[in-house]
Amino acid sequence: MAVIKANAYGHGLIATAQALVAAADSFGVARLEEGMALRGARIDNAVVLLEGVFTAAELQLAGREQFELVVHSFLQLELLEQYAGAHRFTVWFKLDTGMNRLGFRLDEFADAWLRLGRCKAVGTTRLMTHLAAAEEIGGASARTQIERFNALTGAIALERSIANSAALIGWPQARVDWVRPGLMMYGISPVPGRDADALGLRPAMTLQTQLIAVRNVPAGETVGYGGLWRAPRDSVIGIAAIGYGDGYPRNLRAGTPILVNEQAVQVVGRISMDMTAIDVTDLRTARIGDAVTVWGRGLPADRVAPYADTIAYELVCGISQRVAVEWSP
Numbered sequence: 328m329a330v331i332k333a334n335a336y337g338h339g340l341i342a343t344a345q346a347l348v349a350a351a352d353s354f355g356v357a358r359l360e361e362g363m364a365l366r367g368a369r370i371d372n373a374v375v376l377l378e379g380v381f382t383a384a385e386l387q388l389a390g391r392e393q394f395e396l397v398v399h400s401f402l403q404l405e406l407l408e409q410y411a412g413a414h415r416f417t418v419w420f421k422l423d424t425g426m427n428r429l430g431f432r433l434d435e436f437a438d439a440w441l442r443l444g445r446c447k448a449v450g451t452t453r454l455m456t457h458l459a460a461a462e463e464i465g466g467a468s469a470r471t472q473i474e475r476f477n478a479l480t481g482a483i484a485l486e487r488s489i490a491n492s493a494a495l496i497g498w499p500q501a502r503v504d505w506v507r508p509g510l511m512m513y514g515i516s517p518v519p520g521r522d523a524d525a526l527g528l529r530p531a532m533t534l535q536t537q538l539i540a541v542r543n544v545p546a547g548e549t550v551g552y553g554g555l556w557r558a559p560r561d562s563v564i565g566i567a568a569i570g571y572g573d574g575y576p577r578n579l580r581a582g583t584p585i586l587v588n589e590q591a592v593q594v595v596g597r598i599s600m601d602m603t604a605i606d607v608t609d610l611r612t613a614r615i616g617d618a619v620t621v622w623g624r625g626l627p628a629d630r631v632a633p634y635a636d637t638i639a640y641e642l643v644c645g646i647s648q649r650v651a652v653e654w655s656p
């Protein structure tokens with residue numbers, strides 16, 4: 328199941344789906360609207376709504392579009408029980424094995440399972456759970472969740488699914504019938520301390536811009552809003568045409584890695600809406616028009632994310648409308 332929710336993690340929902348149309352057994356999206364966008368683009372693959380539906384009207388629509396449903400609550404069971412249409416849904420019955428977000432708790436399992444089994448609206452049933460800390464490889468959290476899932480479902484002869492990207496990488500025992508990679512498909516590491524290069528992942532997205540100014544800043548002067556950064560030496564500062572209006576987070580700290588002409592340098596001062604200052608003193612050759620790579624090829628997004636106290640997921644999801652997208656095969 329190729330997970331392409333949130334605009335395919337900022338990579339473009341439709342273009343990503345088209346690129347994977349032959350490779351993916353199904354597409355995972357969070358919400359009905361995302362599934363509708365896929366159907367609107369004539370993508371006929373199986374589509375799984377990872378949050379399911381919340382009203383009878385949504386269920387009708389899901390039936391019409393033949394979406395598969397995650398069922399994680401008694402409200403969703405009731406909707407299925409009351410469904411009068413002809414469609415027989417493929418249902419992913421979700422167990423909460425410790426994440427405490429969505430899914431039937433262990434003490435609800437027997438009741439919910441019985442009711443699902445009696446629903447005429449259900450054709451195929453599969454079993455799933457989601458891990459809260461798969462990226463802690465070898466940790467107790469994921470191990471306990473996998474054990475609970477196996478204990479509850481081991482005797483049921485239905486297809487099952489546990490693994491997101493981090494579990495695919497770090498938990499071989501989670502690689503059961505279906506796996507649900509998101510982030511790693513886009514060439515980004517989900518495992519802290521093991522970046523994309525180390526895992527053999529190649530970034531699908533490279534976010535690039537160029538220098539629109541290069542200036543000398545004498546020692547002691549400051550750069551940018553609030554005078555946050557003060558030049559410790561006579562410096563050459565390049566101004567790149569990217570800022571928080573493009574999705575480059577404002578809270579990135581001085582020292583954030585960035586590439587100018589494929590050379591690693593550092594961001595200085597506050598990120599503005601449209602611009603970012605870079606210390607290019609040591610490059611000597613920096614010129615207006617030079618290529619700036621913010622993340623992607625040569626600089627994995629998972630290496631940038633900690634400088635904004637975040638994770639690569641949020642960086643790529645946060646690319647704004649203003650950023651022009653160019654596709655290459």
Ligand SMILES: *Cc1c(COP(=O)(O)O)cnc(C)c1O
Pocket residue numbers: 330332377457490491492493507508509510511517
């Ligand atoms: C988002 C999501 C995934 C994919 O997670 P990654 O960490 O991006 O691989 C898998 N399963 C579910 C239920 C999800 O919501």
